[in-house]
Amino acid sequence: MSKRDYYEVLGVSKGASDTEIKKAYRRLAMKYHPDRNPDNQEAEAQFKEAKEAYEILSSSEKRAAYDRFGHAGVDPSMGGGGANTGNFNDIFGDVFSDIFGGGGRQSGSRAQRGSDLRYNLTLTLEEAVAGKQVKIRVPSMNNCEECDGSGAKKGTTPAVCSTCAGHGQVRRQQGFFSIQQTCPSCQGTGQMIKDPCRACRGVGRVQKEKTLSVSVPAGVDTGDRIRLSGEGEAGEHAGPPGDLYVQVQVKEHEIFSRDDNDLHCNVPVSISVAALGGELEVPTLDGRVNLKIPHETQTGKLFRLRGKGVKSVRGGATGDLLCKVVVETPVKLTKIQKELLAQFEATLIENDRHSPKASSWLGGVKRFFESL
Numbered sequence: 177m178s179k180r181d182y183y184e185v186l187g188v189s190k191g192a193s194d195t196e197i198k199k200a201y202r203r204l205a206m207k208y209h210p211d212r213n214p215d216n217q218e219a220e221a222q223f224k225e226a227k228e229a230y231e232i233l234s235s236s237e238k239r240a241a242y243d244r245f246g247h248a249g250v251d252p253s254m255g256g257g258g259a260n261t262g263n264f265n266d267i268f269g270d271v272f273s274d275i276f277g278g279g280g281r282q283s284g285s286r287a288q289r290g291s292d293l294r295y296n297l298t299l300t301l302e303e304a305v306a307g308k309q310v311k312i313r314v315p316s317m318n319n320c321e322e323c324d325g326s327g328a329k330k331g332t333t334p335a336v337c338s339t340c341a342g343h344g345q346v347r348r349q350q351g352f353f354s355i356q357q358t359c360p361s362c363q364g365t366g367q368m369i370k371d372p373c374r375a376c377r378g379v380g381r382v383q384k385e386k387t388l389s390v391s392v393p394a395g396v397d398t399g400d401r402i403r404l405s406g407e408g409e410a411g412e413h414a415g416p417p418g419d420l421y422v423q424v425q426v427k428e429h430e431i432f433s434r435d436d437n438d439l440h441c442n443v444p445v446s447i448s449v450a451a452l453g454g455e456l457e458v459p460t461l462d463g464r465v466n467l468k469i470p471h472e473t474q475t476g477k478l479f480r481l482r483g484k485g486v487k488s489v490r491g492g493a494t495g496d497l498l499c500k501v502v503v504e505t506p507v508k509l510t511k512i513q514k515e516l517l518a519q520f521e522a523t524l525i526e527n528d529r530h531s532p533k534a535s536s537w538l539g540g541v542k543r544f545f546e547s548l
Contacts, residue, residue: 179247182229190243194234201230211355290317290409290418297402297422299392301429305461305486307394314388314420317381317409323373325410327380332371337362381410390422395489397434400424431459437495439485444504445469460484460497467499474533475503 183190186200204226206212213219232238232250241249295314319325328334336342340359344366348355358364372378388407396402401421408418432439443458453471457464460481467479478498485495509517524530 180225182232182242185225185229186233192233197230197233201226201234211357288411288415290411290415292418293408293420295420295422296425297390297392298425298427299396300427301432301434302461303392304396304424304426305394307392307396310390310392312388312390312422313385314407315383315385316420318384318386319410320373320376320380320382322375323380325380325415327373327376327378328369329371329373334367334369337366337368340366342366388420392424393489395437395487396424396426397486397489398424398426400489432461432497434486437486437488437492439495439497441497441499442502443467443479443499444502445473445475446504447506450474450501450503458499461486469501473501473503475501477501 183192186192186197186204188196188200192200205223208219208223208226210216210220210223213223232242238250293314293316295312297310297312299308320327323330326334337344337359339361340346344359344362344364345356346359348357359366362368369378373380376382386407388404390402390404392402401423404420404422406417407420410417426434432441434440439461441458443456445456449456449469450473451471453473454469456467456469458467458481462484465481465484467481478500481497481499483494484497487494506513529535
């Protein structure tokens with residue numbers, strides 16, 4: 177069976193650089209590696225084909241011979257250089273070091289950094305804007321005090337793993353190449369605990385609930401995170417602890433809504449105040465203020481109160497409070513009120529200048545139907 181063109185195997189052009197060839201091989205190796213495709217003969221064959229192509233094209237001498245004479249230039253049976261099918265790690269250690277942890281022997285390290293934790297903290301708008309000190313209770317894995325995180329019974333120490341001789345990794349032969357893997361006996365730690373601690377059963381950690389004080393800065397908003405360094409889970413086998421991230425969630429407010437550093441609120445206004453003007457008392461986070469409503473104010477009108485918003489936790493100017501006028505239609509009218517409104521409406525119909533928007537809209541509707 178004739179061999180495929182090595183450039184075609186890797187999916188690169190003949191002018192491809194060494195970096196492009198290496199990148200293409202890594203992609204194929206990750207896809208067809210036997211460890212990722214157990215008992216898949218087709219994947220193993222494609223892996224071997226890519227490996228052979230890479231060995232030829234990654235060598236400047238072999239590549240030159242291949243470019244000139246094709247497969248005959250690198251076939252050992254025809255005097256060429258040939259594809260070395262020797263030790264897998266000797267040939268591809270540089271490529272697979274980033275994928276499978278390297279070809280060299282590595283000493284296992286028992287200490288592992290603990291996991292980061294997340295705590296959801298719900299605040300009111302007032303608390304988020306002003307900031308506060310909060311006490312929280314967080315369940316987490318902490319170092320066992322009995323064995324000081326080692327996992328071994330007090331007075332004893334872990335022994336060197338007999339399977340990997342303390343390296344944390346073992347080699348597995350598969351066909352004509354070998355693969356380095358995490359030791360199944362010690363799970364990569366390089367050590368075995370023969371006499372485990374009774375308190376933590378050899379884990380080195382126990383679950384406890386701790387109380388922490390969190391300083392919430394003024395101006396935080398939903399989505400902000402507060403990092404407490406070293407307050408996450410304890411690391412395995414006396415490893416360094418992770419961090420705790422306090423995730424802020426601000427509850428919806430009855431009156432205000434927040435948009436960045438600005439606050440918004442709706443201000444209901446009666447028909448008479450909107451028409452004649454007046455003065456209303458509106459709330460702010462600092463207290464009450466008087467808002468002047470000019471006569472003939474329409475619903476949707478925005479009034480901006482400077483500096484009555486939020487000062488961001490990231491600094492900058494304090495936002496504003498935007499008050500939106502909502503003209504409220506009276507409900508549950510008495511008979512007399514209905515009669516008075518009817519009389520009032522009759523006076524408005526006599527002159528359309530009292531309702532310019534309505535007149536403009538009706539004119540547009542009329543022109544629309546006439547154009548049909």
